[in-house]
Structures are given as structure tokens and as C-alpha cells.
Amino acid sequence: MGLSASSSLALDDFRKWGESSGGVGFRKLNKNRRVAAESLTEALVPSTQKKAALNRLIKIEKLRDEELQPQILELLKGFNEPQKKKEEKKKEETRHGVKQPRNPWSDGPEYITQCAIPPGTNFTYEVNLTEEEGTIWWHAHNEWTRSTVHGAIVVLPREGSSFPFPTADGEHVIVLGSWYNEGTSLNKALEMEMSIGSPNIPRATGYLINGQYGDFVPCSNETTPHFFVDYGKTYLLRIVSAVVGTEMFFSIADHNMTVVGMDGAYTKPIVVSYLMIEPGQTMDILVTTNQSPGRYYMAAQRFATEYLAFTKFSHVVATAIIQYKGNYSLTSPPSFPIDTLPFYHDYSAAASFTHQLRSLATEEYPVDVPYNVTTRMFITASLNSLPCPDDSCYMGDSKLAASLNNISWKDPSVDVLQAYYRNISGVYTADFPDFPPEMFNFTGDDLPSSLAEASVGTAVKVLNYNETVEIVFQGTNLLEGSEYHPMHMHGYSFYIVGLGSGNFNNETDPLAYNLVDPPKVNTFGVPRSGWVAIRFRADNPGVWFWHCHIDRHMSWGMDYVFIVKNGDTEETSMRPPPPYMPPCVASKKDKLFGEQDWNLKSDI
Structure with missing residues (x-):
């Protein structure tokens, strides 16, 4: 059964479909100069254009960019290097689009993979570039600090390789x-x-x-x-x-x-x-x-x-x-x-x-779209309302929020990664739903306000290693708030296999999926009053954030976390934490835990 603008779909029918398988202080280097990893630390510091081509490492030294110039870090594919950062204010940092295989400890989002770096202290991020090639970027990842704390990362082809297009002048x-x-x-x-x-x-x-x-x-x-x-x-x-x-x-x-x-x-x-x-x-x-x-x-x-x-x-x-x-x-x-x-x-x-975007899909740059899906999810992206107990909010007895599958994300006081790795209870629940609580005409006009009432939680989705996943993100018009939702996935890139307007029809829309050369991305927009279907293989163990990249929506709760369990071998398992992680203290959130030694050895 499909879902159209004039019909609704029973949740049980939809579940049957789901169950079927089928600035920023980079060390500055001479522009356009390539240096070996061993000589990196001796490189000179000339201008605001910071570039290096490396096999291994570079350090982030300080977080400043008075000139508001584009901050560029140029690297070779295969790069793996720690980046040391000293904070004057509490910030976290993410390399946007870097998959960080087996290493969520350096992913960066606040309360997801780490807590804030205390002022005056250092934290070293280790960057591991594997599949990435081309342009990605990095930015701060707490509150809205990314508005000024960001920069570009250019990943060059491996030595001996070239671009798959004519070399530019x-x-x-x-x-x-x-x-x-x-x-x-x-x-x-x-x-x-x-x-x-x-x-x-x-x-x-x-x-x-x-x-x-x-x-x-x-x-x-x-x-x-x-x-x-x-x-x-x-x-x-x-x-x-x-x-x-x-x-x-x-x-x-x-x-x-x-x-x-x-x-x-x-x-x-x-x-x-x-x-x-x-x-x-x-x-x-x-x-x-x-x-x-x-x-x-x-x-x-x-x-x-x-x-x-x-x-x-x-x-x-x-x-x-x-x-x-x-x-x-x-x-x-x-x-x-x-x-x-x-x-x-x-x-x-x-x-x-x-609709024109396609992967290169050549022998040298192949696609690996999962054909046999083991997990299907249908996730609604909505603006919502939450109750306001004392009638002091903008809308009197309610306030604006946002949600995925009607759950508005609430940050914990201990980051989810530490809680998962240390087996700390009470930080999150492993019950993020595969489907919304109610099926309705998602893109209809004049939807009942009762449908916009969301719940609040810190719910995560747990995946087994190597599961193949399909997610359909469906935009809704709750509160007449339909708009684009650029969904960003940490730790992975994913394939856009389908894209359309209106309500997703689980009978007819999959027939038009592109499984040959779909674009491979880490951020893609759910159209206004539309849907997007993605696929990926859960082969990067760890704790990973998924959120709308419209910052007000992320702040309102249009986020969730998925945990990918370890595989059977060391090479398919999450790496242990670094010697130091920022302590989860002085949180602006409700304190669940005091200052503790989160870096004790674990048997998990």
C-alpha cells in the first residue's frame, strides 16, 4: 500500500515494508608546497593561505582567524595525524565529512563523542583520511560557534595518482x-x-x-x-x-x-x-x-x-x-x-x-550500494511543540521544538560515547524507533496541532556491525513548518538512492531507485514537503551523530545518535580511547555525574 496526499497508511503495513529484506591555527606552510611528514614540523609560516600535502600529520595550534580569510589545510589521501588544540573558550571541533574509521573519539560533537574542552587545556584530535578525496571541511561543534570557527580541508589524490578529470591550471x-x-x-x-x-x-x-x-x-x-x-x-x-x-x-x-x-x-x-x-x-x-x-x-x-x-x-x-x-x-x-x-x-x-547529481562510478572510483537491505527505517523530520509549564514561553503554554520520529533530542550531561564505552547507565536509551508513532498525510495542509506534540529524549539506534541500512527521511508540514532539512551523518558517507516530492510511497517509489550511480555524500537535503531515501553499510563501529544542518533545527532537537557495534575482529572494532578525554564537568546541562576519571581501563 502506498501513501498519497489523499490517503493514509496503516503503521503495521509500513512496518511490513520495513521488515522486508531485499582557523584557524593550522601550521602554515608555503603555498603549493608539498612536504614529507618528517619535515612538517620544520615548515615555515608565511601567509593566511595554509597548505600542506602530507602522508601523515599536522597540528592545530590555536583557534584564531582575525582576518576572516578561508583557512585551508591541504593533505594527501591516506593522511593520519593528531591535531592538538588549546582552548580559550569551551569548544569542540569536527572534521566534517571525515569518516574517522574506528575512531569516534576524535569526531568532535559536544555531548555525543566528547564533553567540552575546558579553557586553558589541550585536546589532541587524530585525523584519519581513508576514502575521502576532494574538498571537505572542519568546524566547531557546540552551540553555534561554527559560524566563525571553520575551515577547508583539501584531500589530494595519493602520490602517483591523479584527478579523474583534466588537471586544472x-x-x-x-x-x-x-x-x-x-x-x-x-x-x-x-x-x-x-x-x-x-x-x-x-x-x-x-x-x-x-x-x-x-x-x-x-x-x-x-x-x-x-x-x-x-x-x-x-x-x-x-x-x-x-x-x-x-x-x-x-x-x-x-x-x-x-x-x-x-x-x-x-x-x-x-x-x-x-x-x-x-x-x-x-x-x-x-x-x-x-x-x-x-x-x-x-x-x-x-x-x-x-x-x-x-x-x-x-x-x-x-x-x-x-x-x-x-x-x-x-x-x-x-x-x-x-x-x-x-x-x-x-x-x-x-x-x-x-536531480542531476551522480557518482563517478568507474573502475577506479566504484560505487558500493547495498542491494540486500537488512534494516529499514522511515524517519519523519518535523517542527513540533513542547509544553511550557508556567506559560512563560513564546506561545504561552507551549514552545517550538523539532524532532525526528517525534522525538526531540536532549543532550545528556555525559557524552554518549563515554556512556556506551564505559557502560554507564541512565545517559541514553537504546530505543530510537524505526517508524514514527503515527502515520498521516505528512505534507498536507492544516494538520491537527495535536500531531505536532513531541516527546523529549536521548534515544539512540543500535546497529550490528556490517548491517545494510535504508532510511527514508520524510519532511512534514506540521505547524506549517515544511522546509528543507539538510541531514548530515557523522562517521559515514551514504548513497542517495531516491528523492521526491510529496509523501513517500513504499510500493512505487523504490521501483525508481538509482542503484547504479547514486551520489555519495555526507550531507543532503530532505526537500520541502518531500522525501529522500539513502543507503549505507554499517561498517564503522562507534557512536555517530545524525542531525539537521539547519542550526536552529539542530538546537531545537532534530538530531539522533546511532551506535554501530563492534565486529568480530580487532580490525572491525572501535579503538580504545586516547589517554585523555575532556572531563564531563561544569556542564550547562543537568549534572548526572561529578568529575570522575573517565579514562580508567574498561572491560567492555
Whole structure:
């Protein structure tokens, strides 16, 4: 039985389907210089463009970026190195898109794999790059600190290998970001709005390209980023969306772009005039400079998918300039991509772009899509309401929340990884449901408010090692809050095997799955009033976070954790913890435990 806009589906029928199997202080190195691991620590420190190509390690020394320039770390595939970090404020850090095989201890999200690094102390993250190749990134992972604490990671092919596309004549890293006006205490404002469940969470004043608004904001027009190019050359642009809370459209005036990579994996080349990039995603594109010598804007503007009653948004268009070298007059302003940059609410443009994405799927870069699925899940992504006991909240007796399968995530006071590894009870429950508690017309209008009432919990999903998993994420229109939900998975990449609008139909939609060359990503958007189907193999033991990368949704509880059990061998089992993990003390959450030695040996 399928689910349509005019019919509902019995939960038991759906379960039958489910049960069927079938800044940031990188050590700076000379730009474009490759160094051996042994000589890394002797490398010199020149400019804000920090690059290195390594077989092994590099250290993160300090968390600063006064110049708001893109922070770049360039590595060779196969890299494995500890990164030492000293904190002046409590922060955690994640390498977004790094799978960290068997090593969740260095994944980074607060209360999931570690507690906050106390001020004035150090914590060493060990980064292990295995499958990743292309552009990924790193960012802070507590509250909204990632708005400024982030940087790019470029993973080069292994020595002796090459790109699966013609070598570019040059390359640039482009980081899209968010700006909050000076004087805005983002975390304090966030805490206040969260406490009363208000939709008025601080919104970005505008959006940035490499730390600048560009020409359309007076305070920034003298520092608009310029990329100087030669005529007739091809350039590789590595784009990171570090934007907080929104998708972005991106286009370059009079120049087509060829997408060749996404989220640290190569794609089949597709020629496009614009991109739609989700927060947390990365894309590698090729641009050939074949136009008349002059200046051309690259422009990024928000793709606004949310119900406007919940959040207003900035209409500022961020710009940078591609400028051809040569002797010619600069009497006219740069060309703007007026005909190719989609408008704020252009859903068809977004869908057209995402439906073109495919994995490279060659002998050298094969796909490994699970065919026989052992675990199926159907997860609703919703805005919800929670009761407010004293009627002091934004909506009186209730406040806004968000959920997956009607459970709004609550952070524990001890991180889930420590609790799992040490067998500490009372921190989480292993009962995250495979299906929502009730099936209804998820994308219908005027849905009963009773359906939006969520429960609160710290529920995790437990998977056996090597299980093959299919998850269908279904967007809902509860509280008229349907919008895009870019779902990000820690510890894994996954295949997008299906994508559609409306309600998922478990009889007909799987017939159209792409099991040949689906895109392999770590972040992908559930469309507004739509669904996305993913598959992956649970072959990375540990504790891993899954969350919406719209930060207000993550803060409201659109998160959950999955635990992958150890396999039968040491090579398929989670590594032991490092000698030191930040202690779970002075938590802003309710304290379940005092300061303890969490690093005692365990028999688990």
C-alpha cells in the first residue's frame, strides 16, 4: 500500500515494508608546497593561505582567524595525524565529512563523542583520511560557534595518482559564510530564545564569500575578494558552505560550471549555470575562462525554504569578482549573473540541480550500494511543540521544538560515547524507533496541532556491525513548518538512492531507485514537503551523530545518535580511547555525574 496526499497508511503495513529484506591555527606552510611528514614540523609560516600535502600529520595550534580569510589545510589521501588544540573558550571541533574509521573519539560533537574542552587545556584530535578525496571541511561543534570557527580541508589524490578529470591550471578555495553584526552575542541570544521556544532565533545579517560581503554592502566593497585569471585556462573552485541555517544558490556571470566532486567524493561531470549548495556541503567545480577579458561577479544568495512566519532572512547577495588579466579598460562594472542566479524561492531550480547529481562510478572510483537491505527505517523530520509549564514561553503554554520520529533530542550531561564505552547507565536509551508513532498525510495542509506534540529524549539506534541500512527521511508540514532539512551523518558517507516530492510511497517509489550511480555524500537535503531515501553499510563501529544542518533545527532537537557495534575482529572494532578525554564537568546541562576519571581501563 502506498501513501498519497489523499490517503493514509496503516503503521503495521509500513512496518511490513520495513521488515522486508531485499582557523584557524593550522601550521602554515608555503603555498603549493608539498612536504614529507618528517619535515612538517620544520615548515615555515608565511601567509593566511595554509597548505600542506602530507602522508601523515599536522597540528592545530590555536583557534584564531582575525582576518576572516578561508583557512585551508591541504593533505594527501591516506593522511593520519593528531591535531592538538588549546582552548580559550569551551569548544569542540569536527572534521566534517571525515569518516574517522574506528575512531569516534576524535569526531568532535559536544555531548555525543566528547564533553567540552575546558579553557586553558589541550585536546589532541587524530585525523584519519581513508576514502575521502576532494574538498571537505572542519568546524566547531557546540552551540553555534561554527559560524566563525571553520575551515577547508583539501584531500589530494595519493602520490602517483591523479584527478579523474583534466588537471586544472589553477585552483581557489571559496568559503561561503554567515555574518552577524558586531555586538550580537549569538550564543546568549540563542540561549534566551531557546528557553522560551521562540522562532526569533538570531538570523544572519548577511552572507559572505571568503569573509566579505562584496560590492553590494558599503562596508565591504573595498575588500571584495578578487580572483585573477588568465584567458583560456581552466580553474578548480573548491566551494565550502559554512553558512549557518540556510541553503545557497551560487552562480558566475557568463560562465558555466562543471561539477566534478561533492563531499569528498567525485561525481560524474555535469555542466550547470548555477549551484544549489546545502549548509555543510562541499562542491568541486571547474570553470573555463573563455569570455571576453573583463570582470565577472560570482554571486551567492539565500535559497529560502522556510515558512516566513518562523524566520525572516537577509536579502544581501554576497559577491566576489573574477577578473581577467590583461590590458583592457575597466570603465564598466562587473557583469552580474542576472539570468542564471535563481531567485530566493526557486524550488524548481533547486530540484533540477540536485536531480542531476551522480557518482563517478568507474573502475577506479566504484560505487558500493547495498542491494540486500537488512534494516529499514522511515524517519519523519518535523517542527513540533513542547509544553511550557508556567506559560512563560513564546506561545504561552507551549514552545517550538523539532524532532525526528517525534522525538526531540536532549543532550545528556555525559557524552554518549563515554556512556556506551564505559557502560554507564541512565545517559541514553537504546530505543530510537524505526517508524514514527503515527502515520498521516505528512505534507498536507492544516494538520491537527495535536500531531505536532513531541516527546523529549536521548534515544539512540543500535546497529550490528556490517548491517545494510535504508532510511527514508520524510519532511512534514506540521505547524506549517515544511522546509528543507539538510541531514548530515557523522562517521559515514551514504548513497542517495531516491528523492521526491510529496509523501513517500513504499510500493512505487523504490521501483525508481538509482542503484547504479547514486551520489555519495555526507550531507543532503530532505526537500520541502518531500522525501529522500539513502543507503549505507554499517561498517564503522562507534557512536555517530545524525542531525539537521539547519542550526536552529539542530538546537531545537532534530538530531539522533546511532551506535554501530563492534565486529568480530580487532580490525572491525572501535579503538580504545586516547589517554585523555575532556572531563564531563561544569556542564550547562543537568549534572548526572561529578568529575570522575573517565579514562580508567574498561572491560567492555
